[in-house]
Amino acid sequence: MAKVTHADIHILKGKKHLHFIGIGGSGMYPLVQILHSKGYYITGSDNNETDTLAAERALGIPVFMGQRAQNIEGADLIVYTAAIMADNPELIAAMASDVPAIERSVLLGIVTGQYDNAICVSGTHGKTTTTSMITQILVEANLDPTAVIGGKLPLIGGSGRVGGSDTMVCEACEFVDTFLKLYPDIAVILNVDADHLDYFGTLENIIKSFHKFASNATKAILVNGDDANSLKALEGLDKTVITFGRGEHNDYIAKNSRIISERHTEFELWSKEEGFLTRITLAVPGEHNILNATAAAAASFLAGASPAQAAGGLSHFGGAKRRFEILGQVRGVTIADDYAHHPAEIKVTLEAAKGMHYKKVWAVFQPFTYSRTKMLLDDFASTLAIADRVVLSEIMGSREKNTYNIFAKDLADKIDGCVWFPEFPEIAEYVMSHAEEGDLVITLGCGDVNKCAKMMLEM
DSSP states (O other): OBOOOTTOTTTTTTOOEEEEETTTSTTHHHHHHHHHHTTOEEEEEESSOOHHHHHHHHTTOOEEESOOGGGGTTOSEEEEOTTOOTTOHHHHHHHTSSSBEEEHHHHHHHHHTTOSEEEEEEOSSOHHHHHHHHHHHHHHTTOOOEEEEEEEEGGGTEEEEOOSSSEEEEEOOOGGGGGGGOOOSEEEEOOOOSOOHHHHOSHHHHHHHHHHHHHTOSSEEEEETTOHHHHHHTTTOOSOEEEEESSTTSSEEEEEEEEOSSSOEEEEEEETTTEEEEEEEESSOSHHHHHHHHHHHHHHHHTTOOHHHHHHHHHTOOOOTTSSEEEEEETTEEEEEEOOOSHHHHHHHHHHHHTTTOSOEEEEEOOBOHHHHHHTHHHHHHHHTTSSEEEEEOOBOTTOOOTTOOOHHHHHTTSTTOEEESSHHHHHHHHHHHOOTTOEEEEEOSSSTHHHHHHHHHO
């Protein structure tokens, strides 16, 4: 396998046939869309039939079911996801060949380098929502962006789109320093918090990584001017910096917010230089979404949108999938789902829920990774306690083994009245037999806890 480095931004030059191992992955599909539109011949393989594979086949892309060495024949570049194991027969065949092979995040970085105005949205929290908001604004403003989002945006029917302009909107994830592979023109930093400590070790190391990410911006850095860690990440950089937030010192300021209905919030967007810009109505609740929307509006201005266009797009934004997504009602009990998996995310989500006048708010939480649960145990306990009732599943270990000797019971013991169950059917039965008309039940976590929400809807 030919070694590929971050410096190989021109690796696509001269290539004609790209083969994707794990082509059905949510992160693969937007790249497939973009490169297919640019004229590359694409093939791929996967193990399970999905709606994504159906959409790719509809583009005329051959997809092999099952992974075999012969599937890569004829390819002059091979792309694989981080989830592909070392014993995958196609990856083994690639390693034995002279064909270059790159991980998906490297290809994403290379693609961002092909756009003159790549807006890369980073932050410990709010990346998917803000990337979706920017995309919504620019699409409705007919500015025709390309987009790669970490979740599904209903407006574009998925997680990515191909545009005809020089603007690309891209979610920039800090996990294992993935965002350092990108080539941002505009680097957006929403916030910097302690997360992924199994990789970074300390908050200081996280701040250093965001510093490196910001240093790659070629045009400007758009940063939360009220977040001390984000500002610390910019120290020593000689770059154009644009700030947003609540404080009057920011370049773009959210003012005079008010709740106008259960899910609708209104606020004014001001510029330090120009004064009042526009009034924005949001259909997604919470103070955090006011900040996300302020960042999205500011980013859209850098792509050519007007304040009126920003307000229009944001007014139609109903949320990305799994971001305070209302799934339905059962016997007067509202069932919602949210991707929140860090204490700071859980805090803003539950505070938003508590402000929506439900009788009781139930938090059904699936902890994700043993390391995060162990290191942030007290923070999880204090933020989950915002809810009226808390129910836990067992921890989803994902990539980890439980060398931390941590269990859901350890978290439950720190929260008054909290109960936990090892299986989703038990959780669904318990919650739906105790929740009352007028209550909100919200499942929380980045694993598969949304399956539990669906079980409750079906009961």
